Amino acid sequence: MVDIPSGMFSAGQRISFITSERTFTFTIDRPFMPFTKSVVLLVRSQELGPDLVVLKIYDPRFLDERIPPAPSIPARPWTLAAERAAVAFPPGTYNDECQLYAELADDPKAIAERAALWEAHFISLSTECFEAEKMAxxxxxxxxxxxxxxxxxxxxxxxxxERAIQPPAIVLEYIPDAISLRDVPVEAVEADLWTTLARIVDSFTT
Structure with a gap:
């Protein structure tokens, strides 16, 4: 799991969430661990009423892609310097994962630029995850x-x-006794629901 600074995302901590119209303040009840493609928190906000809600933050700092799949592959820890450099890139500087694996010169400037390219990759990936879930x-x-x-x-x-970005996020209704669809017996789901789901999923690519 990606390293999380002590006290961050702990119960009672407050988080400011902005939309195009207003700012909401959320108080953390507890995190859902481990974090993978997003930071998932159970929170509440006076602006939304007494019920708990789920806050999903698509922050590249905590993306599980930073964790190497094998000991021979280096980790890609977050740094503010790399994030700042990634944000400062001219448009189109990072556009292909092949750039991340190109031959690297053994000098500090090249190493710093490669770290910034990796950070641009992680920012892009987190943004894609946010957009995909929002669209779904x-x-x-x-x-x-x-x-x-x-x-x-x-x-x-x-x-x-201190950050160079404002990570995108969504707020979802919290259903405490919910069961994932993958855990529901097939025979318990009506055929009309499967048909509706299949039709909607097909529409994602059309």
Whole structure:
């Protein structure tokens, strides 16, 4: 698991969430561990009422892609310097994963530039994950509140420490006794639901 600074995402911590219209303050109840493609937190906000909700933060700093799949592959820990350099790249500087594995000159400038390219890759990947989940919920709007949780908000997080980005995030309805569809017996799901799901998923690529 990616290293998490002590106290970060602990119970009682407050997080500022911004949309195009307003700012919300969330208080953490507990995190859902481990973090993979997003930081998932159980939170509450006075602005949304007394019910707990789920906050998913697509922060490349905690992306599980940073963890090497084998000991022979180096880890790619987050640094503020690399994030700043990645954000400062002219548009189009990073556009292909092949750039990450090109031959690397043995000098500090080249090493720093490669670290920034990796950071640009992680930022791009986190953004893609956010956009994909947001689009999925929008396509599945007819199933929200019945088969899947409701998508309540989309926006970004105002980091409490120094950052070069504001990680995108979504807020979902929390269903404490929910069962994942993959854990539901096939015979317990009506055929009409499978048909609806298949039709909607097919529409993602059309």
């Amino acid at each position: 919920y929008e396509h599945l709007c007819v199933l929200q509140g019945t088969v899947i949780p409701r998508l309540l908000l989309t926006g970004a997080i105002l980091p409490q420490d």
